[in-house]
Amino acid sequence: MTPSNINPSLPMPEQDGLLQSEKLVSHIKGLIDEQGGMIGFDQYMTTALYEPGLGYYSAGSRKFGAEGDFVTAPEISPLFSQCLAYQCAQVLNDIGSGDILELGAGTGAMVRDLLLELEKLDLLPESYFILEVSADLKQRQQELLNKTIPHLIERIVWLDSLPEEKFSGLILANEILDALAVRRFKKTVRSFKELKVALSNDEFVWVEDDADVELEKALEQLEQQMPESFPEGYISEINTDIRKWFSGLDAVLQNGVMLFIDYGYSVSEYYHSDRTDGTLLCHYRHRVHADPFFYPGLQDITTSVNFTAIAESADALGLHVSGYTNQTYFLFGCGLEKILADMGSFDIKSQTEIAQQIRKLTMPEEMGERFKVIALTKNYDQSLIGFSIMDQRVQL
Ligand SMILES: C[S@@+](CC[C@H](N)C(=O)[O-])C[C@H]1O[C@@H](n2cnc3c(N)ncnc32)[C@H](O)[C@@H]1O
Incomplete structure (x- = not known):
């Protein structure tokens, strides 16, 4: 990312933070290239938060407390x-x-x-x-x-x-649950699209891809739970792996x-028709915003x-x-x-x-x-x- 992209109200990171973020960005760009030009947001989020040595939670930024990004x-x-x-x-x-x-x-x-x-x-x-x-x-x-x-x-x-x-x-x-990776989707006239991460002019951008069978099925089931269909253009996110995640916990608890x-x-x-852009939020130096592409590795990304x-x-x-x-x-x-x-x-x-x-x-x-x-x-x-x-x- 170039500085011209950056929201001026968000403070600039220190030099070592910038370096870490640059390394992570180039790693994610490599993943995008390897996978034919785009990756799912779930993979982007997992990498940005947990890539060993580079991700937000894996590397050494302060995170918690007054000098960090958030308090719990x-x-x-x-x-x-x-x-x-x-x-x-x-x-x-x-x-x-x-x-x-x-x-x-x-x-x-x-x-x-x-x-x-x-x-x-x-x-x-x-x-x-x-x-x-x-x-x-x-x-x-x-x-x-x-x-x-x-x-x-x-x-x-x-x-x-x-x-x-x-x-x-x-x-x-x-x-913990808010830090688990999610997939982003958009409702279009005829179908659901998955919002993925690609590159344009060497910067991360959202692109639409056809939803695969797993995502489509999950979204159809979700839509049936709602009083009415999602409006056209509706964007939100879903964790399609949540049951698998819980089955891991279930397997270790006797009673x-x-x-x-x-x-x-x-x-x-959650999926109220008025909430048309999902719940994605990023935490950086006690400021909350909705741009997950802002200095990857230096901010928390949550839903x-x-x-x-x-x-x-x-x-x-x-x-x-x-x-x-x-x-x-x-x-x-x-x-x-x-x-x-x-x-x-x-x-x-x-x-x-x-x-x-x-x-x-x-x-x-x-x-x-x-x-x-x-x-x-x-x-x-x-x-x-x-x-x-x-x-x-x-x-x-
Ligand atoms: C916002 S912090 C909350 C930390 C702490 N529980 C607190 O309340 O201060 C999110 C934490 O979730 C952890 N985390 C994310 N995915 C996890 C997973 N699959 N299993 C265990 N911890 C996970 C991260 O490493 C990070 O420590």
């Missing part, structure tokens, strides 16, 4: 992970003992705060597995956890792929609960989650969808008020900070309503505390 709930406040710990405690207590598997642990803040709370409750998991696809984040997690919870470090096991043996307990994933926390909608809200598709995948695999609610109801259901009461009294500065954190986590205009929590259970039939205040499964 565990970074905003330990209260998030403390609440989640109460949900885990319920499950670990019910099933006797068990393990926890966290997918994509970010900076490691969630592991730290969750394990400290479970330790207080005397309900530590036997092992805390972290499946981390990013070597850079794995290193950062190890540094943080060795420094802050050295007495618990032996329980933490880093994995490069799903565990080989089945386990009982919980699978946790905060903001217990999977909890996914992410931003997203039910199918009817919202279709929670109905998650529930359908779960149903097809014989998992039980045992709760769906928003982040606010979930945190209060887990006991946010009680955790605050138990914290005792604070000076004015800390009180103000905590109030701000709670506001970010729970206010509807912040994360409270946009973020949802879905629970999938297997051989486990207790009602989960996180959904005790409000369960919105009917919306799915």
